[in-house]
Amino acid sequence: MKQVSQAVLRRCFFRWFFGSAAVFTPQRMQTLGLVYAMEPAVRDLYPEEEEYRKRLNSYRTLFNTEVQIGSAVIGMAIGLEEDSANGSGMDDDLMRTIRSGLMGSLAGLGDALLVGALIPLLLCIALDLGLAGAVSYLLVYGILGTWLQYRLFLRVYHLRDEGLAFLYSSRTKTAVRILQRCALLCIGIAMGHYGLPEHTLPGLSAGILLVLCGSLILRRTSVSVRGLLGIYTVLACILTFVF
Numbered sequence: 001m002k003q004v005s006q007a008v009l010r011r012c013f014f015r016w017f018f019g020s021a022a023v024f025t026p027q028r029m030q031t032l033g034l035v036y037a038m039e040p041a042v043r044d045l046y047p048e049e050e051e052y053r054k055r056l057n058s059y060r061t062l063f064n065t066e067v068q069i070g071s072a073v074i075g076m077a078i079g080l081e082e083d084s085a086n087g088s089g090m091d092d093d094l095m096r097t098i099r100s101g102l103m104g105s106l107a108g109l110g111d112a113l114l115v116g117a118l119i120p121l122l123l124c125i126a127l128d129l130g131l132a133g134a135v136s137y138l139l140v141y142g143i144l145g146t147w148l149q150y151r152l153f154l155r156v157y158h159l160r161d162e163g164l165a166f167l168y169s170s171r172t173k174t175a176v177r178i179l180q181r182c183a184l185l186c187i188g189i190a191m192g193h194y195g196l197p198e199h200t201l202p203g204l205s206a207g208i209l210l211v212l213c214g215s216l217i218l219r220r221t222s223v224s225v226r227g228l229l230g231i232y233t234v235l236a237c238i239l240t241f242v243f
Helices: 006-019 031-045 049-057 071-085 092-127 130-159 161-168 170-195 203-220 225-242
Strands: none
Touching: 006 031, 006 071, 006 130, 031 049, 031 071, 071 092, 071 130, 071 161, 092 130, 092 161, 092 170, 130 161, 161 170, 203 225
């Protein structure tokens, strides 16, 4: 039975980690990063040169996802390739369809959870701590975040679709909403503290006001939480220069 070794799995993960966006192109987005990440696994499963080239070429289709949560797609792709090498009968079209479906849904989840919630929340917390905040951010998001990303990659590789179940659960959706609201609150407070005149609107009052306004905007318009966070961030920068 053919199986990818643990050393090869680590190589695939770190190739994706460092190379997914480094070789980003307008035509095929992260396709070169996907091929680069999959190459060690394909080589391990198909030592014959002709079959190796054929299997690797099957990953040269358009690919684009959120890099960190998207590591689950790489884990799934390696698992499916392993199943195919052991005679599962899964063809290229089906594997490509699974990758395309996952890359879109996980891109949305990753953008909402990380770009639109966790990263702004951690940055706002670190903002007022100076050097200690910068170091804490690097430790929490850099080291712990990388470890969690690697665990997600391995979980999906070993469990396939069962490893993805928790990402689509109601608990995950609830956690995303809570983190987004917390990030919105922190950005509002940061705006009030750094971007507005202290004698007119103290930081906490400004934060509460901005969160209430933001909640109203989210309910009454089609603006997303990520879009609202972007607007608040730009507004904070403008106000900082003005005042």
